[in-house]
Amino acid sequence: MELLKIEMTILKSKIGLLLLIGLCFSGILYAQKTAPPATRPNIIIIISDDHAYQAIGAYGSKLMATPNIDRIAREGATLNKAYVTNSICGPSRAVILTGKYSHKNGFLDNEHSKFDGAQNSFIKELRAQGYLTSWIGKWHLETDPQGFDYWKILPGQGAYYNPDFVNMDGSTKRLNGYVTNVIEDEAEKWLDNRDQSKPFCLVIGHKATHRTWLPDTADLGKFDQVKFPLPANFFDQYQSRVAASQQDMTIAKTMVMGYDLKMFGEAEEEKESTFKRMNEAQRKRMDAYYKPIYNDLISKKLKGKALTKWKYQRYMRDYLSSALALDRNIGRTLDYLDAHNLKDNTLIIYMSDQGFYLGEHGWFDKRWMYEPSFRTPLVMRYPKVIPAATTSNDFVLNLDIAPTVLEAAGIKKPQDMQGESILPLLKSVKKAGRTAVYYHYYENGEHAVSPHFGISTKRYKLIRFYKRVNQWELFDLQKDRNEMHNLYGKKAYAEITEELKKELTALLVKYEDTDAQAILRTEN
Numbered sequence: 001m002e003l004l005k006i007e008m009t010i011l012k013s014k015i016g017l018l019l020l021i022g023l024c025f026s027g028i029l030y031a032q033k034t035a036p037p038a039t040r041p042n043i044i045i046i047i048s049d050d051h052a053y054q055a056i057g058a059y060g061s062k063l064m065a066t067p068n069i070d071r072i073a074r075e076g077a078t079l080n081k082a083y084v085t086n087s088i089c090g091p092s093r094a095v096i097l098t099g100k101y102s103h104k105n106g107f108l109d110n111e112h113s114k115f116d117g118a119q120n121s122f123i124k125e126l127r128a129q130g131y132l133t134s135w136i137g138k139w140h141l142e143t144d145p146q147g148f149d150y151w152k153i154l155p156g157q158g159a160y161y162n163p164d165f166v167n168m169d170g171s172t173k174r175l176n177g178y179v180t181n182v183i184e185d186e187a188e189k190w191l192d193n194r195d196q197s198k199p200f201c202l203v204i205g206h207k208a209t210h211r212t213w214l215p216d217t218a219d220l221g222k223f224d225q226v227k228f229p230l231p232a233n234f235f236d237q238y239q240s241r242v243a244a245s246q247q248d249m250t251i252a253k254t255m256v257m258g259y260d261l262k263m264f265g266e267a268e269e270e271k272e273s274t275f276k277r278m279n280e281a282q283r284k285r286m287d288a289y290y291k292p293i294y295n296d297l298i299s300k301k302l303k304g305k306a307l308t309k310w311k312y313q314r315y316m317r318d319y320l321s322s323a324l325a326l327d328r329n330i331g332r333t334l335d336y337l338d339a340h341n342l343k344d345n346t347l348i349i350y351m352s353d354q355g356f357y358l359g360e361h362g363w364f365d366k367r368w369m370y371e372p373s374f375r376t377p378l379v380m381r382y383p384k385v386i387p388a389a390t391t392s393n394d395f396v397l398n399l400d401i402a403p404t405v406l407e408a409a410g411i412k413k414p415q416d417m418q419g420e421s422i423l424p425l426l427k428s429v430k431k432a433g434r435t436a437v438y439y440h441y442y443e444n445g446e447h448a449v450s451p452h453f454g455i456s457t458k459r460y461k462l463i464r465f466y467k468r469v470n471q472w473e474l475f476d477l478q479k480d481r482n483e484m485h486n487l488y489g490k491k492a493y494a495e496i497t498e499e500l501k502k503e504l505t506a507l508l509v510k511y512e513d514t515d516a517q518a519i520l521r522t523e524n
């Protein structure tokens with residue numbers, strides 16, 4: 001009797017299994033029949049360069065209004081804890097493309113690395129599944145793009161005025177106008193002429209707001225009436241932080257009066273390639289704006305802290321003015337989607353390649369695992385999937401962009417991609433996010449920032465500097481938001497330090513960062 005029961009149960013489960021297989025199979029057939037390629041979402045990723053979250057309305061900025069970036073946030077999601085794995089231009093783009101840390105994709109720094117375009121990328125995965133793929137604007141990965149149906153890129157950093165573009169046939173052509181406007185024009189041209197039977201993935205790579213923060217002539221003087229408050233740690237003395245005390249990226253000493261702030265006499269200006277490429281009308285407007293400021297500065301004879309404070313105001317005015325055109329052109333992309341009925345079926349992501357210092361610690365530039373450069377703005381809109389006005393405080397990384405896009409497109413993430421899709425964190429029923437993130441910066445040259453790696457949890461950050469400076473730093477982010485007090489080695493923090501080191505080691509194993517593992521081994 002008992003045996004019969006068991007046999008019956010097995011039989012039932014076999015029938016169940018067969019039924020299930022049958023259902024799945026018909027489901028697949030059904031899906032194939034009813035889901036034509038056109039219903040797959042389009043994807044637009046707008047990647048700016050060096051755009052600080054401190055200058056974006058959606059992140060609470062009072063410095064300027066960014067109505068268009070804010071619109072993406074309002075109609076979609078704001079990621080409040082978005083970070084990069086290596087805070088510098090080329091490396092961040094390589095991470096975005098591959099979904100892999102720098103030590104895996106090979107693009108470690110801007111000084112020696114060339115991107116190996118033969119490796120896999122989310123672009124190649126999309127293209128293999130029938131997507132049209134395109135990258136327009138700043139690329140900065142040293143080798144030509146691979147896996148794209150179309151590309152048109154700035155050579156290297158590119159120019160703000162009348163920029164050259166490298167085309168797929170290898171030719172270089174100068175296009176007239178201000179770079180942010182021209183890149184948007186080219187992106188829309190590509191959208192107009194694309195094969196509309198296929199879903200598309202378009203990456204718009206902006207040069208703004210990269211150094212030297214040259215605004216569109218239309219935006220000159222927009223912030224001249226504003227006096228920007230100095231960040232609380234503007235005159236940081238870098239006590240207890242050796243690497244920070246040895247850098248070369250302060251507004252006071254490193255920021256150049258001519259090159260950066262356009263304060264030069266006639267003869268100096270002639271040497272500036274940025275100014276030399278302008279046409280007569282552009283040059284006239286530039287001179288009409290900057291010359292009186294230069295003359296006023298000369299008459300003031302400022303020195304010391306007074307001069308540094310003056311530089312800060314100029315820096316902010318140029319930086320934020322160059323961000324005006326960025327936000328405006330993001331608005332043009334949104335308008336294009338509206339006008340062409342593409343809004344509902346397009347996942348649009350806006351992000352910077354990393355954050356940037358707007359005077360915090362007395363700095364400009366990026367690189368550090370400290371918040372202003374480690375964090376990046378990231379907003380995304382996908383009406384079908386992400387509820388409007390979603391905010392997320394889960395840790396996400398630029399490493400996650402590739403898996404996110406693939407999930408949206410219904411493509412399985414390749415096993416060796418190290419990121420995780422962000423979408424499950426943004427749906428009405430949320431998945432739990434990471435408890436910690438891993439960071440590794442390699443470059444050891446410009447601005448004299450020591451290479452370092454580390455771990456950040458919501459409460460603490462543990463950083464290991466090496467090569468230039470050998471030191472640990474520990475910060476309690478809850479008590480010390482501005483990361484001024486290195487707590488490493490203090491008795492009260494011994495236990496948490498050990499815990500963080502264990503977590504860090506686990507992440508090094510998970511991400512297979514053998515170089516960092518070797519550095520830690522030398523300590524034990």
Ligand code: CA
Pocket residue numbers: 049050088089353354
């Ligand atoms: Ca950058």
